Amino acid sequence: MRVTVVLPAGHWDPAREVDRLVADHDGRFRRRVLMQGTKGTEFLLDLETARHLYDGDGLLLPDGAVVRVTAAHEALLEIRAGSMTLLLQLAWHLGNRHLAASIETDRILIRNDHVIAAMVRGLGGLVQEIDAPFDPQSGAYHEQDSRAPDVHAHHHHEHDGHGHTHDH
Structure with a gap:
């Protein structure tokens, strides 16, 4: 099985959980590696770029089931x-x-x-x-921490002609 999608913690249905991946901080910074859950689910994590997997993130399996990431x-x-x-x-x-x-x-x-x-x-x-x-903050020049608000979003006020948010 190949996993290409990481679902941010709190943004997936826990009822879809079929297994857990337990790893320390270093073991949760990955791009492409064979992994195995605590119940034996084997899969190839195959992400476009290396990223940190946070405690509570979900790894979406091809059949729609999810392997929960757990910080050791x-x-x-x-x-x-x-x-x-x-x-x-x-x-x-x-x-x-x-x-x-x-x-x-x-x-x-x-x-x-x-x-x-x-x-x-x-x-x-x-x-x-x-x-x-251990889930340390990500660095200023690395990927955005999925647990934090988007610091690049800004809001326009009514006086500038439109009142909606843009994400950059």
Whole structure:
């Protein structure tokens, strides 16, 4: 079986799920590879370009059934701070080191790295080792993260002659 369509998380019917593909972050960045679900469904993922498969995405099989993508648990660092300002400063330091990071409202998740953990603690951050799924934000010059709103969409107002949205 050949899979050429990825259905974004939350945009497909869970009743169509026949199997799950469990993979870590690196194993979910793919273009063309033979894969096997946890129940034994074998298929060739054959995408036009390499892309990241997010937790909850669906891989559309030729018969209309779906294999759910599930992010495997990985050794991560959960970074928190006593204030939003400090959390933002820590995010800047992590970004300055080009580290893949999942940025949430009150925490940042990165891959476990004792050197970075020491740096974060030295800057006043709180660090805890955890095992959790890892779905970091995509880079600014890579494909758009299917979980995020389209940052390229803009809205025209009535005063410019038309009142509708364009996606670029």
